[in-house]
Amino acid sequence: MITRRFLCGCLAGALPFAKTVVQAQSLECAVFTPDRQKATAPDEAITRLKVGNERFTAGKSINCDLMAQVRETANNQSPFAAIVGCIDSRVPPELVFDQRIGVNTDIIGSLEYSTKVASAKTIVILGHNFCGAIKSAVDDVKLGNITALLQNFQPALATLDNGDGHRDSHNDRLVQKVAEANARLTAASLTQRSPIIKELVDAKQLTIAAAMHDITTGKVTWLS
Numbered sequence: 001m002i003t004r005r006f007l008c009g010c011l012a013g014a015l016p017f018a019k020t021v022v023q024a025q026s027l028e029c030a031v032f033t034p035d036r037q038k039a040t041a042p043d044e045a046i047t048r049l050k051v052g053n054e055r056f057t058a059g060k061s062i063n064c065d066l067m068a069q070v071r072e073t074a075n076n077q078s079p080f081a082a083i084v085g086c087i088d089s090r091v092p093p094e095l096v097f098d099q100r101i102g103v104n105t106d107i108i109g110s111l112e113y114s115t116k117v118a119s120a121k122t123i124v125i126l127g128h129n130f131c132g133a134i135k136s137a138v139d140d141v142k143l144g145n146i147t148a149l150l151q152n153f154q155p156a157l158a159t160l161d162n163g164d165g166h167r168d169s170h171n172d173r174l175v176q177k178v179a180e181a182n183a184r185l186t187a188a189s190l191t192q193r194s195p196i197i198k199e200l201v202d203a204k205q206l207t208i209a210a211a212m213h214d215i216t217t218g219k220v221t222w223l224s
């Protein structure tokens with residue numbers, strides 16, 4: 001249920017004679033270069049994602065020439081963020097954060113690649129409400145390979161207590177609590193499971209954040 005995506009964002013610079021709007025758009029559409037990536041602090045990477053989500057929820061996503069970005073990233077990528085999210089069709093991170101080209105798959109190994117090799121500045125664990133996988137885990141569904149997959153949610157399920165009410169996927173508040181706990185615990189586990197990621201975080205070259213995407217509004221809320 002988890003996909004990973006690198007977000008190859010955009011280069012700020014100066015185009016002295018361009019009109020302001022056109023300038024802003026063309027700069028947002030420029031892919032990250034290694035120099036720009038190097039100059040981007042982890043906090044700035046998070047800010048880019050926040051601002052992008054604000055554009056998305058305001059209906060002001062930027063139209064870029066995606067094929068131009070394909071050409072510009074064909075031989076090189078300099079992503080500023082790696083997003084770990086649900087494969088759910090309602091949560092495509094490039095759209096939610098109003099960012100563009102750059103996709104990859106597989107978990108910790110990919111995150112080590114995206115941060116240590118490709119130098120992404122932040123990892124975002126992005127959960128969402130009304131998640132089918134979380135609901136299935138809450139209901140303890142047994143079905144094919146899904147059974148093993150749902151084992152991954154056991155630590156989040158362990159955060160439930162009597163005050164959360166009946167453990168049932170129709171209990172929206174309980175499902176939300178498990179989803180948020182899963183995002184937080186996954187984010188916290190990365191430095192324990194990967195010495196490479198821990199080293200980057202300790203050196204302040206990388207931040208790890210957990211966030212929740214509301215699929216009814218498109219808004220992303222940051223948990224940490």
Ligand SMILES: [Zn+2]
Pocket residue numbers: 086087088128130131132133134
């Ligand atoms: Zn989901």
